[in-house]
């Protein structure tokens with residue numbers, strides 16, 4: 001897949017900030033060697049010789065970033081949605097993830113996940129695999145082949161799981177992680193590793209210490225879960241009695257952000273004042289997963305507060321806590337749950353707007369990957385061409401309204417074309 005230079009004509013929408021939605025009806029998006037050169041109402045003369053891809057009448061937006069998703073859980077979406085987090089993990093998640101030691105099973109399951117994400121609106125993702133290094137590499141091979149740009153983590157867990165899944169010791173988990181890192185080194189252009197302690201209840205102190213060493217030696221980003229569910233937070237308090245909060249426990253091991261440790265924490269539903277201050281100081285990215293937080297009775301994350309505090313936030317599908325991979329769906333869910341939070345518990349902070357949800361699913365999460373998620377000059381050119389005529393007949397709505405309806409009504413089949421770093425996937 002070669003990077004290319006071209007001009008894309010269509011009805012263009014993109015965010016430059018939470019409240020900065022730009023629209024360019026019949027606009028021109030210029031892509032030079034995979035990077036955006038800008039969006040123009042009329043094509044500047046200097047770009048007139050580039051190939052023109054004329055998608056007049058179609059909506060053009062940046063690709064979407066799924067900041068938190070579990071690939072091995074794609075197989076059991078929609079099951080156990082009447083349970084709470086810890087029961088759901090033991091009943092459905094751990095038995096399913098144990099199956100990925102079988103590479104034939106893993107290949108069939110991961111191929112379906114990758115094919116479906118490729119066909120939808122997400123262009124980037126931060127992905128949890130399982131504890132198995134071989135199956136994790138296989139997932140990375142499939143993702144690389146797909147053209148998606150992803151960070152993938154071999155999961156670490158050496159306690160509180162089932163015997164057929166849990167790693168036998170901190171040392172064994174660390175050694176498997178190092179072997180996996182070595183096997184993937186230099187192998188990919190679009191796929192990278194991310195260190196993935198599942199969550200504190202799954203990792204002994206000895207494992208967290210080893211992972212911190214690996215993080216420093218290999219300069220890896222980190223992803224995990226934070227303050228998701230009441231039962232889980234109470235459990236962490238028991239497991240880490242000397243820590244002032246769940247976040248403080250990660251921080252005590254050196255696995256909680258900072259300049260040399262870019263970190264995504266999923267959920268952040270029940271964070272305390274001190275924990276939020278620490279997240280802000282460490283530059284933690286919040287992966288807001290509204291569908292999962294609803295399905296597993298976790299609650300509603302205070303996203304408005306995070307935005308007001310300047311804490312970076314993106315959206316996660318959290319399949320299979322969430323049931324759908326599309327981050328358009330997560331945008332709609334984010335608006336909905338923010339209105340319930342406002343109505344039921346916190347009228348001091350306004351619910352999210354559609355434009356803000358669009359920002360979270362594009363630039364908000366995309367920025368974890370660098371200059372990603374916008375069409376401002378210098379951004380990597382990840383673009384969707386969406387045929388929205390199935391639900392908005394031509395000429396009936398202004399562009400921002402077409403975008404809002406796309407957030408709520410679009411399905412994967414409406415994504416007509418998809419570009420990542422300027423390469424056309426379809």
Ligand SMILES: [Zn+2]
Pocket residue numbers: 068070225266318321
């Ligand atoms: Zn998760």
